[in-house]
Amino acid sequence: MGDWEFIVGHYNYWIAIFLAMTGLYIVIARGNLIKKLVGLNVFQSSVFILYISLAKVEGGTAPILARGIDIYSNPLPHVLILTAIVVGVATTALGLALVVRIRGEYGTIEEDDIHSQDESM
Template structure:
């Protein structure tokens, strides 16, 4: 039981990752797919932040009396990954806008049937 609670963050990571991937696969709406993709990426952010935590450590600030602090490197890495995620989402949404203009819909099935009938 203690193990389960100690790994609380990682359970959240798994739930988020699975929920995100499921949305990407199961939903036909292009925007919802992007939301799913974002949730999936967010799970990775949580993963990185979780394993940078050092028990009993505080924020990594150079100050007298602070000896134990969390590993700041994954924080920095994940800032980069968040930027990449934002760029991906922005580009994805831009594509959806263009798709909507060309097809008049953002439902995958409708787009597919329009392509088939061409």
């Protein structure tokens, strides 16, 4: 396997990992709750890309049966990720509702300020 084939064969996975780590970094290093949720979404999409990359077949087409086509990509990861996207937006909505409630109670959505208010109580 040449260098070019090696890079193209693994490029999708590497970018997916890079995006996942960017999302993880936002979640653990940033204190703003909305930014944390955006980071969570970035992480989530990177996992979707990893799964869909594993489903791709060279020379294949979308898994919709048609005459004269023999090679299809793997439909099962597509089904999994379809479910994951919809569940993902449901959890995001719940997270954002919590953020709005926290803002209502504490007057801030910065993690450090919330902690210092909790300690001074």
